[in-house]
Amino acid sequence: MKKDGVRAGQAAATRAGIVAAAKRLFQAQGYADTPIDEIVAEAGVTRGALYHHFKDKGALFREVFHAVEHELMQRAEPPDVTGEADPWRRFRLRMQGFLDAIVAPSVHRVLLLDGPLVLGWAQWRTLEADYGLAAIGRALDAAMANGSVARAPVRALSHLILAAVDEAALMIAHAADRPAARAEAGQALDRFLAGIAVRPDI
Secondary structure, rough: HHHHHHHHHHHHHHHHHHHHHHHHHHHHHHOOOOOOOHHHHHHOOHHHOOOOOOOOOHHHHHHHHHHHHHHHHHHOOOOOOOOOOHHHHHHHHHHHHHHHHOOOOOHHHHHHHHHHHHHHHHHHHHHHHHHHHHHHHHHHHHHHHOEEEOOOOOHHHHHHHHHHHHHHHHHHHHHOOHHHHHHHHHHHHHHHHHEEOOHHHH
């Protein structure tokens, strides 16, 4: 039993090392320009070890995508959110933090440039929804409960907000001048979210 536990731990460490190596390379140079041999060398493993854990490069990318999404959710929390009492204002600040985080080249390359191409548009949208819909739904529930936002179908409204946020992020990712695009997208998104409030100044 002890040996089984050691082997499981070693396998988990190998898998984590492969994902970390692929993440560094995908973020630095993109999926298409990162051959398997380079990932293997970066991780210090054999091709056999990589294919033991991942059936192909696409499956490895999916794992990296999840890792970057998780990091993004943690980084998209601006420090001034905790001092805001109104739940809808807090959510609007979080969305600005999200746009700030997504501007980072290492993030937008994986999530917004390579993501739709490697995963396919339908799967990419599904994964984005998995990460975003629940958080948006919780924010809407809280805002509706305290009267900041009028009662409405939460799921439908969550999908519409997620689409707006994703489009804002894609606009920034594909812009020639990302700082300018970030400013414009942030202003437009916040105006859209403010319009959902019972009072526009909320």
